[in-house]
Every structure is written in C-alpha cells, then in structure tokens.
Amino acid sequence: MLAYIIRRVLISIPVLIGSTILVFIMVKLSGDPLEGIKLRNPPPPPATIKLEEHRLGLDQSWPLQYWDWLKGLVLHGNFGQAVQPTENIGADIGSHLWVTVRLVFFSVLIALILAIITGVVSAIRQYSVTDYTATFFGFLFLSMPVFWFAVLLKEAGIWFNRSTGTKTFFTIGDKSPYLPSDTAWAHISDVAGHMVLPTIVLGLAGYAGWTRFTRASMLEVLNSDHVRLARAKGLRSRKVLIRHALRNALIPLTTVTALDIAALLGGAILTEQVFQWNGMGTLFVKALQQKDAHMMMGWLLVSATIVIVFNLIADILYGILDPRIRHA
Template identity: 85%
Template sequence: MLAYTIRRVLISVPVLLGSTILVFIMVKLSGDPLESIKLRNPPPPPQTIKLEEHRLGLDQSWPLQYWNWLKGLVLHGNFGAAVQPSDNIGSEIGSHLWVTMRLVFFSVLIALILAIITGVLSAVKQYSALDYTTTFFGFLFLSMPVFWFAVLLKSWGIWYNQNVSANTFYTIGDKSVVLENDTTWGHITDVAGHMVLPTIVLGLAGYAGWTRFTRASMLEVLNSDHVRLARAKGLRSRKVLVRHALRNALIPLTTVTALDIAALLGGAILTETVFQWQGMGALFVQSLRDKDAHLMMGWLLVSATIVILFNLIADLLYGVLDPRIRHA
C-alpha cells in the first residue's frame, strides 16, 4: 500500500507541472498585466513601468520566467510576485483556501449522507412513491445550474429576512464585519450562519448525481449472487443490506465522488461569487482581472493538488470497502 501511494504521488508531479505550464501560457496570451498602469492619465514615467516589469519578471523570456517561478516555489516556497504589490500570493492563497475548503467539506459531507440514505431507500423500495419522489428531486437539482440555484436561494433568503423583519439567513460574505457577540462562540455561530445557504447550494449540486449512482449501484448489488446467498443462509435483512450490499455499492460512489471534486471546486467559485465570499473563487476572479500569471498558477497548483489528493484517497478506500481489492 505504501509503495502504491508513493508511486501515485510521483506520477502526479508531471501532471501538476504540465497544468502550470499550460496555465502560464494561457495567462501570458491573455494580455499585459501592466495595461491598467500604462493607460493611466496622466501616464506614469517610463522608469516606473520598467521597474514594475523587472519586479514581475516581464523583462525576461517566457521560459526563463517560468523557470524562475518554479525554482522559487520548490526551493523557497515562494509563489512569485503578484501584480498588486501589496499582495503576498502564499498568504492570500492560505487565507482564501480555508474559506473555500470549509464550504466544500461540509457540502460534500451533507451531499454524501443524503445520497447514501436516499439512494439506498430508493433501491430497496424500488418503484415506490419514495423512489419516484427522490428521483424527481434528484433530476430537479441535477438540471439546475449552480449559479442560477445560488441566485435563486439568495433572493429567497433576502425575501424571507425582509418579511420576518429579522436577519435569519446571511446572504453576503463568509462572516460578519462587526460582531455583536465578540466571543469564540459568537465567531463560530456567525461563520456557521453564513455557511447555511452556500452549503445548501453546493451540497444539493453534488447530491443530485450521487444519489442516482447510489441507487443504480445498490440495485445491481442487491440482485447479485452473493447477496442472494446471504439471504438464503438466513442472515438478517439489515446485516445483508449493510455488510454485503452497501459496502460493495459504495465503490462506484467513491469513484464518482473523487472525480466530481473538481466540478465542486468549480461550483464553489460560482457560489462564492454570488454570495460574495472571499474564498478561492474571489482569488480566481482577481487573477483573471489582473492577468496575474503567478497568482493563477498558484491557485491552480493548490486546486489540482486537492483534486489529486481526493483521487488518491478514493483509490486507497477501495481496499477498505472491498478486501478483494489489493494494491500491488
């Protein structure tokens, strides 16, 4: 297992490097990051522009710019100079990543719990009213774009707050600027309150597809020979369902969940933009606006690492869910 994990990590390194090279070229082709400075009226002195070009490494060739960025990252943990002189890319990514990861974590957790429960019940009670109901809601949330659902839910939250004359649902920001209860518990409840609507949006976006996979996988396993044999031996229905059926049915769901993490990160960008969160989504928009290659490559490097990590965890979970699977 250890050798397999090390091998997968080493294989991921060229993938990360290739993705950063591709993003570096795309950002460079998108335009000049100093365009906003050059278009000022009155225009800045030429010496100022040359100093900015030297600070950002724009006076070097593209291969040399990428090599210097890679060398600084590997040797010193430096993500490079940002277009905005006041920004430190490493600290910016760290603070914004925490905001996004707590949203993604709770969204995935809620989506998995709902998907497993409704998927199993739909499979056990196939063609029942419960099955048709969960199928309807699954297809409903699957067909709704994330940004549209986020705008719809935010509008509903604003409408509800106005009608009950109370700030029940937070619709702007990941936390309050000023707290009435400036204590540890006050900070926790404030952050949790701001997470309600965005977590519902992102959680239901993941749940919609996962519940269908769980149902289909459970139906296949329930009709398999080893489940029929377990029933013929007289084992209790709950034991057959949980130990023999659900455990094997979770393997396809594990694969789909790992693959959909990238889509959830993309959905998090849209959700954070709608609710005006200062997470990785805001950082992504800033890197596009500033045409900041270093910031964009740092953002991609962190996001790609998260996706690869989840895929590695999924591969390792296969051996836990099914003892017959062994990693050579």
Template identity: 70%
Template sequence: MLAYVIRRVFMSIPILFGSTILVFLIVKFSGDPLEGLKLRNPPPPPQTILNEERRLRLDQPLWEQYWLWLKNLVLHGDFGPSVHSNMNIGNELGDRLLVTLRLVLVSVLIALIFAVITGVVSAVKQYSVTDYSFTFLGFLFLAMPSFWFAILLKSAGIAYNQATGTQTFFTIGDKSPFLVDDSAWGNIKDIAGHMVLPTIALGLISYAAWSRFQRAAMLEVLNSDYVRLARAKGLRSRQVLVRHALRTALIPLTTVTALDIAALLGGAVITERVFQWHGLGEFLLTSIAGRDAYAMMGWLLVSAIIVIIFNLIADLMYSVLDPRIRYE
C-alpha cells in the same frame, strides 16, 4: 498498503509537475498583465513600465520565467510577484483557502450523506412512490444552474428575514465583521450561520448527480449473485444490505466524488460570488479582472493539488470499502 500509498504519492509528483507547465503556459498566453497600466490616460512614464516589466519578470525569456517561478515556489513557497506590489500571493491564497475549503468540505459531506441515504432507499424501493419522488427531486436539482439556485436561495433568505424581522439567514459574507459575542463559541456560531445557504446551494447540485449514481450502483449490487447467496443462507436483510451490498456499491460513488472535486471548486467560485464570500472564488475573479498572472497560476496550482489529493484519498478508500481489493 503503506507501499501503495508511497507509490501513489510519488506517481502524483510528475502529474503535479505537468500541471505546473500547463498552468504556466495557459496563463502566460492569456494576455498582458500590464495592459491596464499601458492604457491609462494620461500614460505612465516609459520607465515606470520598464520597472514593472522587470519586477514581474516580463523582460526575461519564457523558459526562464517558468524556471524562476517553479524554483522559488518549491524552495521558498514564493508564488511570484503580483501586479499589486503590496500583495503576498502565498499569504492571500492561504487565508482564502481556509474559507473555501470549509464550504467545499461541508458541502461534500452533506451531499454524500443524503446521496447515500436516498440512493439506497430508491434502490431498495425501486419503482415505488418514494423512488419516483427522489428521482424527480434529483432531476430537478440537476436541471438547476448553480448560479440561479444560489441567487434563488439568497433571495428567499432575504425575504424570510424581512418578513420575520430577524437575522435568521446570513446572505452576505463568510462571517460578520463585528460580533457582539467575540468568544470562540460566538465565532463558530457566526461562521456556521453564514455557511447555511451557500452550503445548501453547492451541496444540493452535487447531491442530485451522486444520488443517481448511488441508486444505479446499489441496484446492480442487489441483483448480483453473491447478494442472492447471502439471502439464501438466511442472513438478515439489514445485514445483507449494509455489510455486503452497500460497501461495494459505494465504490463507484467514491470515484465520482473524487472526479467531481474540480467541478465543485468551480461551483464554489460562483457560489462565493453570489454570497460575497472572501474565498478562492473571489481571489480568482479579481486576479482574472486584473490580469494578475502569478495569482491566477497560484489559484490553478492549488486547485490541481486539491484534485490530486482527493483522487489519492479515493484510491485509498477502495480497499477499505471492498476487502476483495488488495494493493500489493
């Protein structure tokens, strides 16, 4: 297993290197970072534009820009200069990454738990009222656009707060700017309160698709020969379901979850925008609006790293879920 992990990590290096080239080219050909400065009225002095071009390395050949960016990133952790001279892209990404990761990870965890439970129950009680109810809910959430569902939840939270005269649901920001209880427990409660609605908005969309995958995988496993043999040997239904069927049926869901991480990060951008979170989503939208090339490259590179890590975790989970899988 250790040899497999090391091999997979080394295999991820060329993938990550290729992603840096792709990210660099996409951003560099997306527009001029100094367009806003050049279109100002009255126009800035030519020397100011030349100084900004030199600071942003726009006066150098494309290959040299890429080499300097990659070298400084690998050796010094420097993501490059921002169009805002007072902003450190690395520090900004680090702070916002923590905000977004807690939203994505909690959403994934909740979505997986509900997807597994409802998927298994639907498969065991196939064509029952329960199965049809879960299927209806799954298709309902699948049909909802993530931005519309997030706005709907936010409006419902505001309406409930106004009707009850309380602050039950937090609808703006990832935390309160001023806290009465500034202790560790008070901060945890405040952060958890702000996570309720965004987590539901992001998690339910993923849950809908994952529960369908889990139901289909569970039905296939329950009809397999080795499960019939286990039942014929007299094993208890619960033991057959949990120990023999569920572990194997979780493998397709593991693959789908790893592949959907990129989509979840995209959904987090929309969710953070609706609830005005100061995470990676706001950072990306601000960078695109300001044509901040190195900031956009940093966001895309961080997203690529997250996707690679989750796919590596999924590969490692295969041997845990199914003892028949061995990596030599």
C-alpha cells in the same frame, strides 16, 4: 500500499507541472498585466514601468520566467510576485483556501449523507412513491445550474428576512465584519450562519448526481449472487444490506465522489461570487482580471493538488471497502 502511494504521488508531479505550464501560457497570451498602469492619465514615467517589469520578471523570456517561478516555489515555497506589489500570493491563497475548504467539506459531507440514504431507500423500495419522489428531486437539482440555484436561494433568503423582519439567513459574505460580542461562540455561530445557504447550494448540486448513482449501484448489488446467498443462509436483512450490499455499492460511489470534487470546486467559484464570499473563487476572478500569471498558477496548483489527493484517498478506500482489492 506505501509503494503504491509513493508511485501515485510521483506520477502526479508531471501532471501538476504540465497544468501550470498550460495556465502560464494561457495567462501570458491573455494580455499585459501592466496595461492598467500604462493607460493611466497622466502616464507614469518609463522608469517606473521598467521597474515593474523587472519586479514581475516580464523583461525575461517566457521559459525563464516560468523556471524562476518554479525554482522559487520548490526551493523557497515562494509563489512569485503579484501584480499588486502590496499582495502576498502565498498568504492570499492560504486565507482564501480556508474559506473554500470549509464550504466544500460540509457540502460534500451533507451531499454524501443525503445521497446514500435516499439512494439506498430508493433501491430497496424500487418503483414506489418514495422512489419516484427521490427521483424527481434528484433530476430537479441535477437540471438546475449552480449559479441559478444560488441566485434563487439568495433571493429567497432576502425575501424571508424582509417578510419576518429578522436576519435569519445571511446572504452576503462568509462572516460578519462586526460582532456584538468577541467570544468564540459568537464567531463560530456567525460563520455557521453564513455557511447555511452556500452549503445547501453546493450540497444539493452534488447530491443530485450521487443519489442516482447510489441507487443504480445498490440495485446492481442487491441482484447479485453473493447477496442472494447471504439471504439464503438466513442472515438478518439489516446485516445483508449493510455488510454485503451497501459496502460493495459504495466502491463506485467513491470513484464518482473523488472525480466530482473538481466540479464542486468549480461550483464553489460561482457560489462564492453570488454570495460574495472571500474564498478561492474571489481569488480566481481577481487573478483573471489582473492577468496575474503567478497567482493563477498558484491557484491552479493548490486546486489540482486537492483533486489529486481526493483521487488518492478514493484509491485507498477501495482496499478498505473491498479487501479483495490490492494495490500492487
């Protein structure tokens, strides 16, 4: 297992480097990051522009710019110079990443719990009212774009707050700028309150596809020979369902969940924009607007690493869910 993990990590390194090269070229082709400075009226002195170009490495060739960025990242953990001289790319990614990670984590957790429960119940009670109801809501949330659902839910929260004269749902920001008390519980409850609506949006977006996948996988396993044999041996229905059916049905769901993490990160960008969260989505949009190649490459490097790690975790879980699977 250890050799397999090391091999997967080594294979992931060229993937990460290749993705950063592609993003670097795309950002470079998008325009000049110093365009805003050059278009000022009155224009800045040429010496000022020369200093900014030297600070950002724009006075060098593209291969040399990329090599300097990669060397600084590997040797010193430096993500490079930001277009705005007052910003630190590493610190910005760290602070924004925590905001997005907690949103995606709880969204995935809620989506998996709902998908497994409804998928299993739908498979057991196939073609029943419960199955049709779960199917309807699954297709409903699957057909709704994430940004559209986020806007609807935000407007619903605003309408409810106005109708009741309360502040039940937080619709702006990932936390309140000012709190009546500075206790730990006040901060935790405030952050949790701001997470309710965005978590529902991302959670239901993931749940929609996963519940259909769980249902199909459970139906296939329930009709397999080893489940019929377990029932013929007189095992209890709950034991057959959990140990023999559900455990095997979770293997393909693990693959789909790991692969959909990338889609959820993309959905988090849109959701954060709707609810005005200061997460990785905001950082992504800011890097695009500023044509900041170093910030975009840092953003992609972190996002791609998360996707690779989740896929590695999925491969490891295969051996736990099914002992017959061995990683050579």
